[in-house]
Amino acid sequence: MDLFKMLGQFKDMQARMQAMQEEMAQRTFSALAGGGMVTADVDGKMQLKRIQIDPSILTDKEMVEDLIVVAVAEAQKKAAEAMQMELQKVTGGLNLPFQLPF
Numbered sequence: 001m002d003l004f005k006m007l008g009q010f011k012d013m014q015a016r017m018q019a020m021q022e023e024m025a026q027r028t029f030s031a032l033a034g035g036g037m038v039t040a041d042v043d044g045k046m047q048l049k050r051i052q053i054d055p056s057i058l059t060d061k062e063m064v065e066d067l068i069v070v071a072v073a074e075a076q077k078k079a080a081e082a083m084q085m086e087l088q089k090v091t092g093g094l095n096l097p098f099q100l101p102f
Helices: 003-026 061-091
Strands: 028-033 038-043 048-053
Touching: 003 038, 003 061, 028 061, 038 061, 048 061
Parallel strands: none
Antiparallel strands: 028 038, 038 048
């Protein structure tokens, strides 16, 4: 395979990765904790966008804090897994020698 063809393929992959990252940033990933008493939403960059808390649990501060941590971690895990799946589609399953910053 000649160098120019490889460079063209790399540029194409780079453009697809950029488009995928932009699309993922627009997606929302939600997770529930405590049987739905706490809901966390994160975007594709794993940034927290919203927390919903059932008012009935607001009297137990420690439980609320724990449920928030669980819900946020689960939502971020969902976002990371989706990003990994999309990345594999873009790279054709290549194992890249670096980690992407998300």
